[in-house]
Amino acid sequence: MTPRSHGGPDEGGVPLHDFSSNSNACGPCPQALAAVQEADATCYPDAAYTLLRAQLADFHGVSVSRIVLAGSASEFIFRITALAVQRGARAVWLPPHAYGDYAQAAQAWKLPLLARAEQTQLRWACDPSSPIGAAHAGLDQLAGGGAVCVLDRAYEPLRLSGVLALPDSALQEFWQLWTPNKALGLTGVRAAYVIAPAGTEERVAQLEGLAPSWPVGTHGVAMLQAWTRPEVQTWLANSLATLRDWKARQVALCESLGWTCLPSAANFFCARPALPASLSLEQALSALRAGGIKLRDATSFGLPGQVRLSVMPPAAQDALHNAWQHLDKAP
The missing domain is CATH 3.90.1150.10 (Aspartate Aminotransferase, domain 1)
Structure with a gap:
């Protein structure tokens, strides 16, 4: 490794x-920080995250069944790589310049990285991408062929110019990974969530089965709930x-x-x-x-x-x- x-x-x-x-250099967001500081760490969060999942679903205008909670972006990267392997993935595609954990997870599962996306069963993208801060070329051509396609949207909330390089119809074919801690200036709070493509209930259930109990702690729940607030x-x-x-x-x-x-x-x-x-x-x-x-x-x-x-x-x-x-x- x-x-x-x-x-x-x-x-x-x-x-x-x-x-x-x-991380957002204007942060931390005062309201989100207060929510985290006021969280009751003496109790477990709801193991099903019922209220949080409903709030996130309402925030994005999607059904609750499409919301997947994750301990962090990195935790989800490794978990969905495991899911892809369970579903027969033999190779991974990722952009030439990308977050290292995509390749790290592939290496952990002994999946080769291929240069041609159409030959792979797990495909990664990010817009705006790290480290370049721009959309990956050919983003709108990635989905299809039964592959698991993930769009890392970590920096969408911190976009300073331009728009997402995907029409909404194509976006719905991606697993959308959100990590608000960067935008809120609270990177020490580890929590993330994913919007699954519509009609993937079986895969969502399989992902939930791969997760430990309580992947998001009380402070992560407080941050994600604050994320949905208008202020x-x-x-x-x-x-x-x-x-x-x-x-x-x-x-x-x-x-x-x-x-x-x-x-x-x-x-x-x-x-x-x-x-x-x-x-x-x-x-x-x-x-x-x-x-x-x-x-x-x-x-x-x-x-x-x-x-x-x-x-x-x-x-x-x-x-x-x-x-x-x-x-x-x-x-």
């Missing part, structure tokens, strides 16, 4: 300025306006350092830094981390020489700008 690579805190603790995690959605919409301003400023700042920034529709983007002649990218990122600034090396995404940066407040941007200018003088 290859080592897992993630953004966020590491052995050095929580970075002072963390560009490596795609939380209003806060999120207002935060997107702020993030757009911050993103324009951050891209301009990076370009002023000679970096090449790739276009992105989300609250993050990839860039190729202009490195001092004396330093490798690994050395530069290590020096920044020692100074409390963390960027995500995009090598594990198949983008060597690039970094992925989440959009951060101006103070963090200025700290990055100043630290980068002094990198070649660092001890």
Whole structure:
């Protein structure tokens, strides 16, 4: 198994300025945070999540039978891979640059990754995708042939431009994976849910059979319930306006350092830094981390020489700008 690579805190603790995690930098959402803090952790949640599933179904305008709860996006990725194997999957397709757990789950089940989607029985997509922040090419051609097709919508709530690259008719053929903790600035609360395609009741039941009891704890339930509240959605919409301003400023700042920034529709983007002649990218990122600034090396995404940066407040941007200018003088 290859080592897992993630953004966020590491052995050095929580970075002072963390560009490596795609959490909403305007967060945490006050109403959602209050709901989590007020949750009664002395009790189990309802094992069937009756009220929560009804609230999520109403929020999305779908039947309750289509809502599947998950401990996290990563937990669901491994569980639906197991489901695909049980249903005869022999190979997996995923985008050239994608979240590492898709491939990790395939590797755990010894499923090869194939370049041609039509030859696979489990297919992954994400829009906006990580690390690029754009839709994958040919997204509307993925579904069909009896394959299990999953659309990771982790960053749909943090979309800053554009629209989903799927018509609604095609979207209904995908398992839609939602993880609101990023949009709410509460990534430490692990909880997710999925909207199953219509008419897949048998597969939903099989997925439920693969889950442990209580996959979502009390705090996760509180966060997901808060997610459906109008005041939380209003806060999120207002935060997107702020993030757009911050993103324009951050891209301009990076370009002023000679970096090449790739276009992105989300609250993050990839860039190729202009490195001092004396330093490798690994050395530069290590020096920044020692100074409390963390960027995500995009090598594990198949983008060597690039970094992925989440959009951060101006103070963090200025700290990055100043630290980068002094990198070649660092001890």
